[in-house]
Amino acid sequence: MFRIPRGILTAVDHLDLDVYRGECLALVGESGCGKSVLAHTILRLVEPNEIIKGGKIIFEGKDVFSFSKKELREYRWRDVSIIFQGALNSLNPVLRVVDHMIDTVQAHERTKKEEIIERASKLLDMVRLDANTVLYRYPHELSGGMKQRVVSAMALLLKPKLVILDEPTSALDMLTQKFFIRILREIKEKTDVTMIFITHDIATVAEIADRVAVMYAGRIIEIGSVYDIFYRPIHPYTRALLSSVPSILSDVKEFKPIPGQPPDPVNLPPGCRFHPRCPYRVPICSKEMPKLEEAGEGHLVACHRWKELVKEEWRLSKHVER
Amino acid sequence: MLSVSELDSVPLIRVENLTRVFRIRGKKFIKAVDNVNLNIEEGKNLVLVGESGCGKSTLGKLTLGLIRPTSGHIYFMGKDIWKMTKKEFNEFRRNAQIVHQDPYSALNPVRTIFDSLSAPLLHYKIAKNKKEAYEKAAELLELVGLVPPWDFLNRYPSRMSGGQLQRVAIARAISVRPKYIVADEAVSMLDASLRLGIVDLFLDLQKKLGMSYLFITHDFGIARYFVLKGGGSMAVMYLGSIVEIGVGDSIIKNPLHPYTQVLIAVTPVPDPEVARRRELPKLRSLEVPRLTEAPPGCKFHTRCPYARDKCEKVVPELREVKGRLVACHFAEEFA
Numbered sequence: 043m044f045r046i047p048r049g050i051l052t053a054v055d056h057l058d059l060d061v062y063r064g065e066c067l068a069l070v071g072e073s074g075c076g077k078s079v080l081a082h083t084i085l086r087l088v089e090p091n092e093i094i095k096g097g098k099i100i101f102e103g104k105d106v107f108s109f110s111k112k113e114l115r116e117y118r119w120r121d122v123s124i125i126f127q128g129a130l131n132s133l134n135p136v137l138r139v140v141d142h143m144i145d146t147v148q149a150h151e152r153t154k155k156e157e158i159i160e161r162a163s164k165l166l167d168m169v170r171l172d173a174n175t176v177l178y179r180y181p182h183e184l185s186g187g188m189k190q191r192v193v194s195a196m197a198l199l200l201k202p203k204l205v206i207l208d209e210p211t212s213a214l215d216m217l218t219q220k221f222f223i224r225i226l227r228e229i230k231e232k233t234d235v236t237m238i239f240i241t242h243d244i245a246t247v248a249e250i251a252d253r254v255a256v257m258y259a260g261r262i263i264e265i266g267s268v269y270d271i272f273y274r275p276i277h278p279y280t281r282a283l284l285s286s287v288p289s290i291l292s293d294v295k296e297f298k299p300i301p302g303q304p305p306d307p308v309n310l311p312p313g314c315r316f317h318p319r320c321p322y323r324v325p326i327c328s329k330e331m332p333k334l335e336e337a338g339e340g341h342l343v344a345c346h347r348w349k350e351l352v353k354e355e356w357r358l359s360k361h362v363e364r
Numbered sequence: 365m366l367s368v369s370e371l372d373s374v375p376l377i378r379v380e381n382l383t384r385v386f387r388i389r390g391k392k393f394i395k396a397v398d399n400v401n402l403n404i405e406e407g408k409n410l411v412l413v414g415e416s417g418c419g420k421s422t423l424g425k426l427t428l429g430l431i432r433p434t435s436g437h438i439y440f441m442g443k444d445i446w447k448m449t450k451k452e453f454n455e456f457r458r459n460a461q462i463v464h465q466d467p468y469s470a471l472n473p474v475r476t477i478f479d480s481l482s483a484p485l486l487h488y489k490i491a492k493n494k495k496e497a498y499e500k501a502a503e504l505l506e507l508v509g510l511v512p513p514w515d516f517l518n519r520y521p522s523r524m525s526g527g528q529l530q531r532v533a534i535a536r537a538i539s540v541r542p543k544y545i546v547a548d549e550a551v552s553m554l555d556a557s558l559r560l561g562i563v564d565l566f567l568d569l570q571k572k573l574g575m576s577y578l579f580i581t582h583d584f585g586i587a588r589y590f591v592l593k594g595g596g597s598m599a600v601m602y603l604g605s606i607v608e609i610g611v612g613d614s615i616i617k618n619p620l621h622p623y624t625q626v627l628i629a630v631t632p633v634p635d636p637e638v639a640r641r642r643e644l645p646k647l648r649s650l651e652v653p654r655l656t657e658a659p660p661g662c663k664f665h666t667r668c669p670y671a672r673d674k675c676e677k678v679v680p681e682l683r684e685v686k687g688r689l690v691a692c693h694f695a696e697e698f699a
Contacts, residue, residue, distance in 0.1 A: 073555045170650075185651060215415045216582060217650070220630035224644055243556045245585075245632040249639035268636045286557040288589040289634050290616055297589060299561035303525060 045091045051307045053079040055260035056097075058334075061204070066230055066237040068247035068268070070283070071257035072304045077240045078127070080257075081206045084238075085124055086114060102203075120150055123197040127209040130189035133181040139192055140177040146199050158199075165195040168232070169225050187218030191225070198229070204236045211246055223250050245287050248272055253340075256280045259305050259315040262334065266341035276343045276351050279316045314346065322347055374442040375403040376544055376576050377427050382436035384422055394655040396422040398604035399436070401682070406543065407570075409577045409596030411587045413627070417655065419604040420580045424546040427578060428460045429453070440544075458488055461537040465549040467529035471521040477505075477532055478517040481539060488540050504535040507572075508565060527558040531565065538569060546578045551586060559586060567594045584631045588613045600624045603655070603663040610688035620685055620695045622668045645669075662693070670694060 044051040053076040061067050069077045082088075084099055086106050099106040101121065109117055126132060133142060143162040147153050163173035169191040181189060190210065197205050207226075211219040227250050230237060239247055247254060247268070254271040256264045256279065264277040275281050279300075288297040302319040305311055311318055317327040326346050334342040337352055345351065384397040396419040404410050404427075414420045425431045427438055429445045438445050440456050448456060464470045471480050481504060482497035484490075491497035498517070505513035508531040521529055530550065537545055547566060551559040563586060566577060577594070581587050591598050592613055599609040600623065608621040619625045626645040633639050646669045653659055659666050665675040674693050682689045686699045 072557050187650075216627060216630050217415065220632070221644065221650060243632070245556075245634040248632065248634050248636045251636075272634060272636050283557055284634060286560055287634060288560065288585040290584050290588055290628065290631055291633055291635060291638070294589050294592045297560060299559070299564060300557045303527070 044089065045093060046308070049308045052260055052310060053307060054083065057260070057262055059255060059262060059265075061236060061238060063203070063236055064234045065252045066239055066250055068239045068241065068251035068254045069257060070241055070244045070247060070254060073242055074304055074307060075257045076260040076307075077257050078208055081124065081208055081238060081240055084206065085118055085122055119146070119202065120200045121202055122204040122206065123200070123202040124206040124208065125193055125197050125210050127212065129193040129210070130186055132193065133189060135181050138178055138180055142192075142196060143177070143199060146196055150200055162195065162199065165198050166192070168229060169195050170221070171195070187214055187222065190214055190218070190222060194226075198233075198235070202235065204238065206238045206240070208240045209242070210239070211241070212243070219246070226250055243287065244283055245289060256283065259307065259310055261315065261344065263316065263345070264343045265334070266338070270338065270341045274338075274341075275356060276337055276341075276348050277345050278320050278322050278351070281356060282319075314344075322351065376406040376441060377404040377578075378439040378442075379403070379427060380437045380439070382423070382426060382438065383434050384426055384431060385434045388656070392656040395604050395658060396655075397426060400604075400606055402599065402606065402609070404544070404576050404578060407574050407576055409579060409591065409594050411579045411581065411591045411596065411598045412601060413581060413584060413587050413598065414601035415582060415652070417652070418601045420601050421548050423601070424462070424548050424578055424580050428462055428546055429456060430462070458540045459543045460546070461540065461542040461544070462546045462548060463530070463533050463537050463550040466553050467526050467533055468521070470533045471529060473521050476518050476520055480532065481505075481536055484536060484540050490540060500539070504539050505532070507538070507569070508532070508535045510535075526554050527561065530554060530562055534562075534565060534569070538573060538575075541573070542575055544576050544578070546580065548580045549582070552581065552583065560589065563590055566590075570594060584616060584628060588616055600627065603653070603658055605663060605691065606682060607664070607691045608689065609682070614688060618699075620688070620690045620698050621692045622670055622698070623664045625698070662691075
């Protein structure tokens with residue numbers, strides 16, 4: 043929660059989430075739903091006006107909030123690294139790529155420069171950059187897509203177990219976006235790194251995610267395999283979200299905007315937080331908060347009416363093949 | 365005298381051999397828009413798709429008279445806008461409006477919504493006084509779906525969401541009853557879930573008011589939605605040139621230019637199986653050429669997987685192939 047002049051803003055609320063080793067978990071939701079706050083909290087990046095009212099973050103069995111300063115330093119970047127939104131602008135303009143790499147490694151361990159350069163070269167190769175030239179370039183000499191790939195290579199430099207990608211593609215143009223996602227997929231297949239991929243654009247995760255968690259107003263309202271979420275979505279919000287992003291595959295008549303506005307996080311509606319915008323709402327929805335219930339194997343949904351909705355076939359699952 | 369049928373055939377906006385060169389860092393030059401020809405008919409739409417830096421915004425601004433062309437002409441209802449009298453030009457400016465990409469910086473933060481809306485109404489004497497402007501502004505807000513309007517009129521932009529601000533920007537653009545609106549990436553800064561709401565608003569207003577749109581976007585999903593629901597044509601731009609134009613979504617269904625094919629192949633699809641199966645386009649190079657060093661011949665040849673000798677030397681003209689216009693020497697092979 044955040045203390046802001048208007049009151050208390052609840053960004054993430056009673057949220058339970060497991061992330062398994064080696065998977066790519068996508069976290070999707072509209073802006074302001076709390077997905078970035080959740081990601082930052084995993085790294086214990088807490089703002090001065092932030093209050094953690096309760097709950098724990100357990101990394102490999104250890105509570106992140108009980109870490110000492112030294113442990114926290116180890117945890118950040120060595121165990122878990124993050125690529126922030128617009129990370130391509132986080133490179134220091136007066137340092138060459140190679141200096142960034144050396145600084146990053148030497149902040150955590152004593153390693154010879156030659157070794158770091160060798161490791162960095164391998165990673166740059168993995169993100170399809172020519173290490174011999176890119177290493178000795180300054181950030182302004184690189185294109186946006188190249189910078190994004192440099193930052194991604196940096197995030198992998200200390201062989202972290204978990205990489206958090208916060209809207210990694212939104213600053214890239216279409217072509218670079220597609221190639222970047224393909225590169226991430228290759229990295230995931232070649233290494234055993236775990237990824238949390240955060241985005242507001244649900245279509246971008248179809249290619250990379252193993253599981254998808256849909257967030258609304260600080261809570262997870264549906265979570266399941268990427269196939270569950272795209273082919274068999276249950277929650278009315280997940281369905282509305284999928285119908286709001288026009289693809290080039292389906293009939294345009296199937297697409298429509300989500301009515302209304304996302305709720306004000308200072309003044310959240312009672313009961314199910316989606317009920318003011320939900321076409322399926324019944325009286326109970328405005329009174330009781332629905333719990334996440336298992337609708338299928340590993341497919342959880344928080345909706346009072348999921349048992350009825352699960353029977354309804356979902357139109358968009360049938361794409362026109364091209 | 366022009367006959368009635370000839371009058372009908374005068375397009376609302378006609379762009380003829382339009383080129384705009386920008387000078388950067390002293391001696392380098394960028395051809396942001398390179399010999400573009402196109403028409404926008406009254407009440408019809410043109411959806412312009414391209415990657416960032418391809419010149420689509422510059423083209424939009426040129427058609428509004430916000431930037432002077434280096435060479436070529438822009439005609440509004442048959443009149444060259446840069447040869448208009450001052451009075452004619454003012455009337456053109458009223459008729460040609462823009463909705464920008466970033467709703468957060470489009471409105472003055474220290475003015476209320478009413479201030480922003482009333483300024484053009486009073487300037488063009490659409491409202492006689494402040495009281496009338498207030499009524500008109502309220503009507504406009506209602507028209508763009510901000511109800512009840514008095515809830516919004518005295519607010520400052522900082523107290524509104526991006527989607528709401530974009531609605532205000534649209535209200536301001538339509539307030540002076542224009543015939544032509546350029547929507548320059550008007551939905552791309554908004555959350556994915558809110559974009560269709562704004563697109564639907566544009567189309568709904570067109571039904572009520574009958575203006576034409578130049579709708580600029582980089583997203584084929586949005587472009588297709590716009591053109592299939594609102595009608596019109598779709599054009600693809602690359603490094604300052606139009607490479608393909610077709611009616612409706614024909615260029616998505618059957619792209620003839622290799623660049624259009626690439627863009628469609630990289631458009632994200634919300635289907636895990638299709639997305640994983642789709643092959644990456646085979647490109648000779650991933651990097652877009654520097655704008656200061658545009659390649660000779662076909663500008664796409666440095667990346668095009670089908671490029672041949674001719675492509676490196678001869679600039680392809682837009683020509684008709686299979687009922688649409690394509691600027692590729694070998695378009696027939698892809699038909």
